[in-house]
Structures are given as C-alpha cells and as structure tokens.
Amino acid sequence: MTTRPNAVLLTALLIASLGAIDLGRPTEAYPPLASDRENGQEPQAEVDLLTFARGVVFVSQEGLAVGSAGRALLSIDGDPYRLGLTTDAALPVAFAYKLPAPTTFHRFAVPGVQEWPGNVTFVKSVVVMGSSEGPDEGYRTLAEFELATHASHQEVTEAIVPPGDPVRWIKIHFDGGINIGPGDEGRTNIRFTELIGNGTQETPPFSTVFDGLWAFRQAERLDGPGIPIALRQDGTTIRGCYGDYRFTGTVNGVIARANGEDSRGRSAHLVLVADGNGAFQGSVSLNGGRFRPLTAVEDPAVEQPSCAPEEPAEPRVCGTNAYINFDLDSAAIRPESEAVLRDVFARLRSDAAERVTIVGHTSTEGDETYNMDLSRRRAESVVRALVELGYDSATISASGMGESQPLVSPDASETTRELNRRVEISCS
Structure with a gap:
C-alpha cells in the first residue's frame, strides 16, 4: 500500500486552521476514547448511538442500485465485520439515516481498516454530515476521515467532533479506495466495516405505532x-x-x-x-x-397472518422476557424504561403469582464473571423499582444468569446483543 503522510498532514493542518474537524487517527481501544488514554485517564466505553438497535432508521441512499438499503444498515449494525460496499466505479455513494431523538455527537470512529488480496480494498474517504432540518437539507460536516490501513484488528480510527448543536439526521459519504492498483481502476471492490457514533441523546418519545x-x-x-x-x-x-x-x-x-x-x-x-x-x-x-x-x-389488501387468532385481551407477564434499558455497564435503569416497569408491576399484580423471581441476562461482551454480577445487579434494580411501586418485597427476589442463556447466538451485532440483554420474569 502506498501512503502519503505529507498530504494527510497538510490536510489536517488546513482543517485545524479553519476550526473544523480533526482527521481521524488510529487508536488501540474500541470503543473507548483514545483521548482519555492520552490525558492519563482510564478509557471509558461509550454507547454507540449510531445503530439500528438504538433506534436509527434508514432514510435513503445515493449512488447504488435500488434495493441496497441492507448495506446501509450493515454500516450501522454494531458489527465491525467487513461489508462489501460497492466497486470503485460506482463511487461516490452516500447513506442517510434518521436518529430517534436530537443527538449531539462528540466522536465518530471506524474500526477494522484492513486490506485483502486481489482487487479488494477499504474505502479511503468518509465524510459524516448532520442536519437538524430534514433528510434532504441543512447538512453540515461533523467529521472527516482519510483512512489508512490499521496495523491490527483491534485498532480504530477516530475523529473528535467540535461542540455544536444536536442533529436529527446523519448522512455518510464514501469515496475512493486506500489501495487501487494500476489497471484495477473501475473494477476494485470497496469494503467498509462500521461507523461508530458516541455522544449524548435526548430521551426518545414513546411510540404507539406498533399496532x-x-x-x-x-x-x-x-x-x-x-x-x-x-x-x-x-x-x-x-x-x-x-x-x-x-x-x-x-x-x-x-x-x-x-x-x-x-x-x-x-x-x-x-x-x-x-x-x-x-x-x-x-x-x-x-x-x-x-x-x-x-x-x-400499510396495505388495505394485506391478509391476516396464518397465526392470527385473537389472544386474551390482557397480556400476561409471568413467564415472559421484559426489555428494560440500563446505562452502559451499570444497573441504573434508564428513563425510557420507567413505563415498562409500571406495566410489569400492574400485570404482576393481575397475574397474582405467589412467588416472583426476576432473572437478569446479559450479552457476551466482557468477562463472564463480570457479566454474571452485572445481570444480578440489574435484576436487583428491577426488584427494587417494583417494590418502590408497591409490590410485596417478601414475594419477589432477584438472580442473574449472566451471558449463559442467550436467546440469539452468536451475538455479534448490536441487534442480537440487545435481544440478549433482558430480564426474565419467573412466577410460581
């Protein structure tokens, strides 16, 4: 691979002089901030806000054939496995997404920039833009990457975003390839992995559309x-x-x-x-x-599914899984799950179980022993919340199963991990 460090340095100096965005730089940690380590602090993992499982939806794409939305979602699925983006002849391409609530990003990162044999290479230029006005207007640049091959699979290239107003739409532009050999112009396969987005997000509204x-x-x-x-x-x-x-x-x-x-x-x-x-x-x-x-x-001509006989009017909660959101690596229950707790409380009272056990489950990131403890602490948080709502503390208890009983395996993407992070409500 041919690199041009002088050109990259000049570009970085120009962007810095304009008060714009730092060019991405490789780091060893994923997804913690490399700047924490440089400042002598212990790197802290952060939630990736740019995934479908966190409420980001596909809006549109530019430059690819109709039906390519799957590639757009693979770019934000939380799995840094290489994605066949397109060929260099089709570049540039762009994907647009809508965020679930106004979001202020302070960092973006790209993991796993690797090369492969043959006429295959990683995309070179990635520009991240944000808008608060709509999916087709008002975009401003949040981050720019001029990517170079990583020395190991554990590295990421990150870009720190200057302070700014929150955005509701994100557009990602892709162009060029790191290593397009002589004679391979127009027929080189371009790959990508994942765009990670860290920052702060307002609490999304509660939706009633699932009906x-x-x-x-x-x-x-x-x-x-x-x-x-x-x-x-x-x-x-x-x-x-x-x-x-x-x-x-x-x-x-x-x-x-x-x-x-x-x-x-x-x-x-x-x-x-x-x-x-x-x-x-x-x-x-x-x-x-x-x-x-x-x-x-919505389609007036659509017929009822074959499994559609009506169920009882009141759903039962005993014997089901409940999805309650917690802060990252924490047993603190997030505000959007307070309504879930109130519903669980009301339905437990309706089910009139003699004994209830709240069983916590985690995904597989991190240490197995740590996950066992985290699942127990999260189950205990749910029990405390239900007792505070009025449930009898003598009839409810908590336990944790850690990562030992996944619903979906392997949990390689954020979608599967979010399905495995749950509490099970066991009644007797």
Missing part, C-alpha cells in the same frame, strides 16, 4: 410483495404474528424487541423501530437465519 395489520417489505422495494405482520400494542407490551410465527415483546421509546416461535418450535427474533412518520422498520431473524432489514407498509 394493526401491516405488510413487511424489503426496504426500497415497497411496491413489491410483502409478508403480513399483525401487531397489538398494550402499553409497553406488544404481541403479534408474522407469517406462521407468534411473538411477544417490549416497547422502550421508539424501539420494540420481541421473540417467539412457530407451531414447530422454530424461533423468531425481531427488533422494530418507529420511523417517526407513522410506520416502522424492522430487523427480523427466523429459524436462526440472518437478520433481514424490512419496512412496514
């Missing part, structure tokens, strides 16, 4: 055939049918996470995100298959 009969269709092909999905939302609880699969789940803000199975015991896992326009997008895995990006469309 009714919809057609689930491939993103960007909304006039094509769809599979019916029937939903019923009761407060923070959803129940539904998708094809032959029946599922239940929890709504936190604009995000619904659900699990279920069909009559033959084959699994279904869904993450649904309200798009702010009266509909929602989904990432769905059936029978252990890969997660597919889908868009819900």
